[in-house]
Amino acid sequence: MLYAILCYNDEDVVWSWTEAENAAVMARLGAVQDRLSAEGKLGPSLRLLPTTAATTLRKSSDPPLVIDGPFAETKEQLLGFYVLDVADLDAALEVARELGAVNPGGAYEIRPIAVYMPLDLPAHPAPRAAAP
């Protein structure tokens, strides 16, 4: 079974770490991740920039509405996510609009990625499911 682990913490605290504190945490995590990866258990992992860097595309309005800031409603739940490699926020929003056009309702939060570790899982019969 594939699992995603979603990481929650107080971003105020985490983003006030000094470079040295941050490096220490990343080094500790790196050791665990290396082992898990060698065991074939760990796929890609990433760290997001703070919510202040987020933009939200509200797909429930027509046309979709671009809002500064993170997704803040509580009546919807996190169902999945995409990782994009595009030039800038405008290009990311363009992709989000394209996806939203065929899957309206809810919202996409577009959050820049701070750290991306593209580890590969061994070939795995991934579960086939509907789009999030």
Added chain:
Amino acid sequence: MTDLAWIDAALTSARPQALSALLRYFRDLDTAEEAFQDACLRALKAWPLNGPPRDPTAWLILVGRNAAIDGTRRRSRQEPLPPEELISDVDDVETPLVERLDGAHYRDDVLRLLFICCHPDLPATQQIALALRIVSGLSVRQIARAFLVGESAMEQRITRAKARIARAEVPFEAPGPAERAERLAAVAAMVYLVFNEGYSAAGGEGEGEGEARGALCDEAIRLARLLLRLFQTEPEIMGLTALMLLQHARTQARFDAEGQIVLLDDQDRSLWYPQMIAEGLALIDKAMRHRQPGPYQVQAAIAALHARSARPQDTDWPQIDRLYATLERLQPSPVITLNRAVAVSKVAGPQAALELIEPLETRLSGYFHFHGLRGALLLQLGRGEAARTAFDRAIALANTAAEAANIRLHLDRLIRDSAPGGAARAAQ
């Protein structure tokens, strides 16, 4: 991270919101500060036992408020005249408080708390000291170290500034849109002052002092992120945050092992902190979509062009020159023209840059950077003697030892090159 370290960080990060909510409630800064202090002491006892609360800020506000009311009640039994207004509206505030604690609700509270520190009667240094003490909760000792003054002198300065703002009477009603925008602009300027105070000497002087001042940069960024969370659609707040992140990302590269300034062109760019750069670039990207250029955004866009250049020779100087031209229009100032001259020297050569800054001489004659840049341009033009005079002026006006040392480096090179045989070496 240990429990206590976590609690300490949580208390620090909750402080602006909790304190400003308590200020709205008690309408008196000293009472609010005492209440917050009290709540922190209780948190240090309760949280390690019961685990941290789900919303530390809301917890601190409730506990702080109750503690202060208890204290008032206790004192009122001994005092002949109870301050009725502090007690009368307890019950109607109690219940809905927790539900109302979202970003929108803190917004005007936090803005007010920051705004009272920007009182126009207070000189910049006092505004900064006050904000660091009240909003950030730095100790008087930490602030004194950052300003390189004694603790008692700083204590006095803060006490005087507090007395000044106590008389100022910032209204407690929610501000209208125009008033809010005005407050936000004043607060943004004050946050940038805090940053510059830290930036201007970070890493220089004695090692401990450099650290103490570097902490001011971190603090300014924390305040800017807080503002941005509360005012998510303000492009200038995005710009301000981006600007400080992009400048602060270079801290490790700005000074060498001896504490000497390393100029942008000579910096080891691998020492720039990539995470801060990523955040700064993302924010400026977000701000640009609003198409409402402002001084912070333009300055951040300039810093972003430097951050995006892997090597100094990759820098897009023509674009930087255009951005400085925009900045001159938005915020005319001889200092901005001076900065633009650096870009002009790269695009059109030292002679064009020198012509741009010569007319500024009367206004900037007391400014270190004017003479430093003028000397460097004259040097590039081969006018050694004139360059030397300019460098001498710059040294006399240097604010820090590192600034003076940097100019001395140019002077040494001049003296070496003007020695017999030196000119030939320099020409090669």
